[in-house]
Amino acid sequence: MTLKASYEHVGCDDCPIRHRAVCAHCEKDELEELEAIKYYRSFEAGQTIIWSGDPMSFVGSVVSGIASLTQTMEDGRTQMVGLLLPSDFVGRPGREAAPYDVVATTDLVMCCFRRAPFEEMIATTPHIAQRLLEMTLDELDAAREWMLVLGRKTAREKIASLLSIIARRDASVNRKGLSGPIAFDLPLTREAMADYLGLTLETVSRQISALKKDQVIQLEGKRHVIIPDMRSLLDEAGDDSDGGFLV
Amino acid sequence: MTLKASYEHVGCDDCPIRHRAVCAHCEKDELEELEAIKYYRSFEAGQTIIWSGDPMSFVGSVVSGIASLTQTMEDGRTQMVGLLLPSDFVGRPGREAAPYDVVATTDLVMCCFRRAPFEEMIATTPHIAQRLLEMTLDELDAAREWMLVLGRKTAREKIASLLSIIARRDASVNRKGLSGPIAFDLPLTREAMADYLGLTLETVSRQISALKKDQVIQLEGKRHVIIPDMRSLLDEAGDDSDGGFLV
């Protein structure tokens, strides 16, 4: 088996995700050490992987499918606080309990590491702590960008923001460009989108219909989305920080 | 000068914050190394410390006063995405540019470290990367808790949530308990509160008046808040995760 150690050389024979998620810049020895504590888990759509408050026995990354981090109030109001797409990392090294539910939104495969030995590695391997810090800062930036969406954007802008995020992620995973028309399958139900956007599912449905009527997006069936022009979608999102994605 | 190295022994002669923020568990040598690259900066209320997109030349922590992280859309809509109280850390090791504005909400003193040498220390000192990772995870948790507030709570619940967060922070900084009545000064204008909560300042004002009328809080002047019973405030906040603060 060939071990690839740099961020660019993503992927080894059996786990295309792992290196990218936690091992960029690792040395060969470290990868072999990780190999020893690695295992896979599958989940069905709708299954809760970790309940809020539960002890977490593992960390890991999403191989395929989608997971979400959700918080729920006693009366049932639900807010999704994170969307985990393939290659995203799950887990809080150094934390005993999960602060929110982790739910498999679609069928899901994860590549896991048992927590205790993983934390030992962090303690002894400076690279990994630094890499995790970098990843956590990325998550923090994403969470804060989403706070702007939740706090200040209109329903239409929220939908456009979500669609452009999914389009970007889809493009970067499948190494597609963002210049021409973009097509992808929505991995979320209307209800899941509503929970992410702080809306009701009816409003989500109405706004998607409106964007379709206004030619900003096209729909094939309920889930397959075509974006004729990414720029006009970003306009709708009110997004100044298009982050040079369209250069 | 006495150097205090553990988390409990917060504070040295001239910088009560620094150790707590970045040096928990540090060795004496490291503290002296930090000492060499440390300096103070003062800002006036309303002053922008770092503009979104600017290169960041330093990291540091708040000594006194309040700073906020804000994002703004072209049309002026503003969302505060973070509230920095004394002892909070500012900066993204490893990042060139700031992703949002950092603004002094009140007069402010910060204890800064020049970024380049600080990052060198991170690279060579495993403790610090781990400590920063822990702090960043805390910030991430706070940001995600706030996403629930922004996405799903009513105006009244939002106000109650903000007040209880400030009350908690104030109590922990000033080593007060949370069992009896609690009193503190609001460090934010109505407008700043609105920007944090995703509301307008008029709604903030109305809801504060309503909470006052319903005896959940008392006001002396515009800013001095008295909370007769923390439990009823948390009830208003709809907060199941009172985090055992009232045990």
Added chain:
DNA sequence: GTTTCCACTTGATCTCGGTCAAAGCAACTG
């Protein structure tokens, strides 16, 4: 002392998105 300013309050009205209800539609099931 009164003027100005700023943060705040209060009121009247409007609107976006929530709520409630019905119905469409594709995929299964027996």
Added chain:
DNA sequence: CAGTTGCTTTGACCGAGATCAAGTGGAAAC
């Protein structure tokens, strides 16, 4: 095949919060 189930759409109505507009009160400035 009819019947169920889950996801989605659409319509009618309503209300929380936004918007627009005065007005209050206290502290600094002249």
